[in-house]
Amino acid sequence: LGAGTYLLRTREREFGAHNYAPPPVVFQRGVGVWLWDVEGRRYLDMMAAYSALAFGHAHPRLLGALTEQAGRLALTSRAYANDRLPMLLERLCVVFGYQRALPVNTGLEAVETALKAARKWAYQVKGVPAGTAEIIACQGNFHGRSIAIVGLSSEARYRQGFGPFPPGLRCIPYGDPQALEEAITPHTAAFLVEPLQAEGGMIVPPSGYLARCAEICARHNVLLIADEVQTGLGRTGRLLGCDHDGVRPDGLILGKALGGGLLPVSAFLADAAVMDVFQPGDHGSTFGGNPLGAAVALEVLDLLAETRIWEHAERLGAELRRRLAASQAPCVREIRGRGLLTGIELAADGPSAARAAELLLTRGIATRDARGNVLRLSPPLIIDDAVLAQAADTVGEVLGILSA
Numbered sequence: 001l002g003a004g005t006y007l008l009r010t011r012e013r014e015f016g017a018h019n020y021a022p023p024p025v026v027f028q029r030g031v032g033v034w035l036w037d038v039e040g041r042r043y044l045d046m047m048a049a050y051s052a053l054a055f056g057h058a059h060p061r062l063l064g065a066l067t068e069q070a071g072r073l074a075l076t077s078r079a080y081a082n083d084r085l086p087m088l089l090e091r092l093c094v095v096f097g098y099q100r101a102l103p104v105n106t107g108l109e110a111v112e113t114a115l116k117a118a119r120k121w122a123y124q125v126k127g128v129p130a131g132t133a134e135i136i137a138c139q140g141n142f143h144g145r146s147i148a149i150v151g152l153s154s155e156a157r158y159r160q161g162f163g164p165f166p167p168g169l170r171c172i173p174y175g176d177p178q179a180l181e182e183a184i185t186p187h188t189a190a191f192l193v194e195p196l197q198a199e200g201g202m203i204v205p206p207s208g209y210l211a212r213c214a215e216i217c218a219r220h221n222v223l224l225i226a227d228e229v230q231t232g233l234g235r236t237g238r239l240l241g242c243d244h245d246g247v248r249p250d251g252l253i254l255g256k257a258l259g260g261g262l263l264p265v266s267a268f269l270a271d272a273a274v275m276d277v278f279q280p281g282d283h284g285s286t287f288g289g290n291p292l293g294a295a296v297a298l299e300v301l302d303l304l305a306e307t308r309i310w311e312h313a314e315r316l317g318a319e320l321r322r323r324l325a326a327s328q329a330p331c332v333r334e335i336r337g338r339g340l341l342t343g344i345e346l347a348a349d350g351p352s353a354a355r356a357a358e359l360l361l362t363r364g365i366a367t368r369d370a371r372g373n374v375l376r377l378s379p380p381l382i383i384d385d386a387v388l389a390q391a392a393d394t395v396g397e398v399l400g401i402l403s404a
């Protein structure tokens with residue numbers, strides 16, 4: 001460990017809250033798919049900030065949009081309109097096929113927004129008695145860290161000590177449409193689901209799962225809300241994770257990559273029948289819909305349309321998983337994922353995925369583990385064939401060493 005790393009880590013430990021384990025490395029600079037630590041060592045970024053960096057670090061077009069807008073007008077709050085936000089709202093609605101969009105900042109806030117909309121919709125439109133609306137989510141989910149949202153989590157360590165939680169929240173097994181059918185009651189407002197559970201351990205549901213859920217929700221007048229904070233915007237090899245099943249959810253949640261890795265931008269999209277339950281004063285945020293975020297998000301949507309980067313993600317993801325499978329390390333239990341969202345599950349009695357991530361870091365690959373002894377590989381979508389092939393070989397090599 002270099003002196004610079006040591007001092008920075010010590011300072012963070014001394015003055016920062018301890019809500020994260022001590023980080024293994026201190027980064028200083030990022031360009032494209034590469035990161036440099038304070039010692040000047042280079043790493044391949046196979047985390048992409050939990051999938052938030054679709055176009056990599058310091059993309060010139062995104063930086064250009066950011067600096068140009070920052071110099072003109074960065075923040076007004078929604079007390080006033082700004083000249084960038086209406087363009088973003090229109091573009092979101094046109095690209096994703098909805099009548100209304102509500103901009104907020106982080107993924108968590110967009111999920112909260114969706115749940116508030118669903119509850120008020122249940123009360124006002126569906127006729128569910130006040131204060132009795134129910135939300136169904138899935139075991140193994142990750143939707144964020146607020147009290148309401150950890151109230152929906154099935155993870156004991158996210159919940160322990162943080163209760164009481166709001167009533168009307170429950171979890172059912174992921175990937176099982178029959179469980180949804182059985183869980184719905186006349187009070188159910190919405191079913192909240194991830195098209196692929198990334199934080200939960202890169203769990204890919206059976207093909208057709210979302211389509212079955214959509215049919216069940218429609219039959220019971222329950223909103224299907226897709227949390228595409230991580231899977232959206234090309235990550236899984238389609239523009240949206242729901243596209244794998246040909247499903248258009250009643251509510252769509254976007255975040256992470258929408259801000260180009262430069263600032264938090266998220267949104268909840270729905271049709272007027274749902275979104276118009278919000279009246280002036282019901283919901284909002286000082287920074288939500290700010291012109292800076294809108295300018296960057298518009299540029300992200302331009303880049304997506306011009307590059308169709310999801311096709312690249314689809315092809316490279318398949319190639320990555322093929323290469324990993326060919327390396328056949330004995331400690332590997334399963335390799336799974338979609339597009340550039342890949343998980344390598346290691347045998348429960350084998351080496352830990354956290355240990356694999358540690359070893360990879362010493363070989364210049366930055367990644368972490370996900371739940372269930374899974375090593376995650378989620379590089380920026382702009383990664384090229386040669387760099388990814390090299391990374392796959394290094395991962396195969398490390399898993400081979402750990403198996404020995």
Ligand code: PMP
Nearest residue numbers: 106107108142143144227229230
């Ligand atoms: N939903 C999903 C599916 C996520 O993966 C995450 C973040 N990992 C969130 C919501 C929360 O987003 P944020 O950290 O921006 O609040």
